[in-house]
Amino acid sequence: MFQLFIANLALLTAFMFLSSRILRNHERKPFLPVKLRLVIGGVHGLFGILLMFFSVRIDGTTILDFRQIAIIAAAHFGGIYASAVTGLIIATGRIAMFGVNTSSLTAATTATLLGFISGIIAMHITDYWKKWLISIAASIGVITTSLFFLLGWRSWYVNLYFIAIILSGGLFVAYLIRYLTDANRLVYQLEESEAKYRRSFTLQEAIFRSATGVAIIFIDPAGITKVFNPGAERMFGIPVDEAIGRRVPGTIVDPEEFALRKQELQRQLGRPVEDLEVFVTGLSEGKGHEQEWAFVRRSGERMYVHLMLSEVREREDRLLGYLAIIVDRTESKRAEETMMQANRMLEQLSRRDGLTGAANRRAFDEYLDAAWTTAAMYSQSLSVIMLDIDCFKAYNDTYGHQGGDACLKRVAGVLQRVVGSMDGLAARYGGEEFVVILTACGRIQVAGVAESIRREVEALRIRHIGSLVSEYVTVSVGAASAIPYAGLSPLELVGMADKALYRAKQEGRNRSESYQPGS
Numbered sequence: 322m323f324q325l326f327i328a329n330l331a332l333l334t335a336f337m338f339l340s341s342r343i344l345r346n347h348e349r350k351p352f353l354p355v356k357l358r359l360v361i362g363g364v365h366g367l368f369g370i371l372l373m374f375f376s377v378r379i380d381g382t383t384i385l386d387f388r389q390i391a392i393i394a395a396a397h398f399g400g401i402y403a404s405a406v407t408g409l410i411i412a413t414g415r416i417a418m419f420g421v422n423t424s425s426l427t428a429a430t431t432a433t434l435l436g437f438i439s440g441i442i443a444m445h446i447t448d449y450w451k452k453w454l455i456s457i458a459a460s461i462g463v464i465t466t467s468l469f470f471l472l473g474w475r476s477w478y479v480n481l482y483f484i485a486i487i488l489s490g491g492l493f494v495a496y497l498i499r500y501l502t503d504a505n506r507l508v509y510q511l512e513e514s515e516a517k518y519r520r521s522f523t524l525q526e527a528i529f530r531s532a533t534g535v536a537i538i539f540i541d542p543a544g545i546t547k548v549f550n551p552g553a554e555r556m557f558g559i560p561v562d563e564a565i566g567r568r569v570p571g572t573i574v575d576p577e578e579f580a581l582r583k584q585e586l587q588r589q590l591g592r593p594v595e596d597l598e599v600f601v602t603g604l605s606e607g608k609g610h611e612q613e614w615a616f617v618r619r620s621g622e623r624m625y626v627h628l629m630l631s632e633v634r635e636r637e638d639r640l641l642g643y644l645a646i647i648v649d650r651t652e653s654k655r656a657e658e659t660m661m662q663a664n665r666m667l668e669q670l671s672r673r674d675g676l677t678g679a680a681n682r683r684a685f686d687e688y689l690d691a692a693w694t695t696a697a698m699y700s701q702s703l704s705v706i707m708l709d710i711d712c713f714k715a716y717n718d719t720y721g722h723q724g725g726d727a728c729l730k731r732v733a734g735v736l737q738r739v740v741g742s743m744d745g746l747a748a749r750y751g752g753e754e755f756v757v758i759l760t761a762c763g764r765i766q767v768a769g770v771a772e773s774i775r776r777e778v779e780a781l782r783i784r785h786i787g788s789l790v791s792e793y794v795t796v797s798v799g800a801a802s803a804i805p806y807a808g809l810s811p812l813e814l815v816g817m818a819d820k821a822l823y824r825a826k827q828e829g830r831n832r833s834e835s836y837q838p839g840s
Contacts (some may be wrong), residue, residue: 408436
């Protein structure tokens with residue numbers, strides 16, 4: 322008898338293992354199609370009939386085996402549809418195998434009844450162990466009742482064997498199914514992880530290969546190149562097989578810039594540094610940094626790049642290396658430099674008089690404010706010279722506006738030549754008026770400069786037949802000088818020079834005058 326129950330248990334183990342493997346893709350689904358449930362019921366029913374071939378005979382028509390567990394398992398996998406079909410198939414098989422008699426009809430009835438009871442329990446109880454324990458208890462109750470009906474009081478010793486066997490077999494199968502379900506779940510999670518990894522790896526590989534406009538380089542902690550993508554090969558002109566295994570920075574970094582950066586880092590840290598430290602110093606876990614670098618192509622051509630560098634770690638305590646993403650900014654850098662040069666030129670032009678090339682009124686105002694602040698800070702003299710071309714309207718009327726423009730340019734040239742050797746600024750103040758600012762220049766010195774300007778303009782010998790002063794172009798010049806103090810403003814200093822200019826005109830033009838307090 323014991324050998325037959327061992328055979329039943331072995332068959333149950335093999336069958337549950339196969340069922341679990343076949344149904345593993347359906348275990349995660351909350352609802353199974355009715356057709357699949359019926360198939361589950363049919364397969365478990367046929368298995369129940371197989372178990373009856375290894376049953377223990379109590380008498381000529383009464384047998385004991387594990388077919389009740391097949392019904393409970395069917396309810397677990399497929400619900401009431403499956404368990405009902407299993408019960409009906411087992412009932413039919415019981416009658417077919419042992420004929421129509423009281424034992425067969427009773428067994429068929431209990432199988433059918435257990436099919437519906439197990440299905441109802443599976444429908445309404447979600448807790449796994451509670452469902453199995455109640456189903457086993459229901460099976461024990463139904464079978465012991467049927468045995469008492471068939472054997473009377475003689476069934477007590479049979480019931481003891483049955484309860485022990487069905488309880489141990491049922492719990493064994495429950496544990497087995499739970500174990501196989503957990504194993505299937507772990508296998509599924511592992512397969513999903515592998516699939517996710519493969520998808521991620523495939524995507525990364527595709528990005529890595531398709532990023533032909535971006536250099537992607539991976540170096541190990543020792544600075545040896547381990548990965549060199551096609552974009553890097555194209556950017557630097559170095560074949561992949563030649564770059565792999567070589568040490569950075571010797572491969573691609575401009576040696577002059579690298580030496581300067583290394584020297585600066587050593588100065589900051591106060592110690593010698595390794596080559597790789599020049600790149601990775603300042604990196605922190607989980608955070609990269611970005612830098613502008615000068616690299617070189619294999620041809621020796623210098624290039625400007627944007628370098629994004631980050632650590633790659635397997636675990637917090639294990640550094641795998643460094644990932645560098647490099648973007649060529651040579652063209653954009655050149656464009657930026659061209660734009661900066663253009664902006665500087667525009668800035669210079671915006672401060673220059675378009676006709677004479679001298680500074681304009683805006684540049685004069687800004688320079689005057691800055692020079693005034695500096696002179697006040699150091700208690701230095703600041704001087705202003707104002708000059709006006711004599712009879713310039715008559716010159717325009719006589720020689721035309723083109724002639725007048727040429728005259729203005731030549732006078733501006735004199736101012737720039739005189740001021741060029743000094744610390745100051747010459748500007749066109751408006752029309753035929755010009756102004757000069759001289760820093761660290763006192764009253765006596767500025768008077769000499771004013772007179773020099775007058776003489777040099779006269780020495781140009783620009784014909785002016787409409788002048789009331791001379792047959793040549795002349796200028797009237799006014800100069801003023803002061804050390805800034807709280808009660809004096811820059812505009813007042815300009816006003817002083819303007820008053821001196823007015824007096825020069827009053828005195829007959831073609832002369833220079835210095836501002837005298839009270840004048």
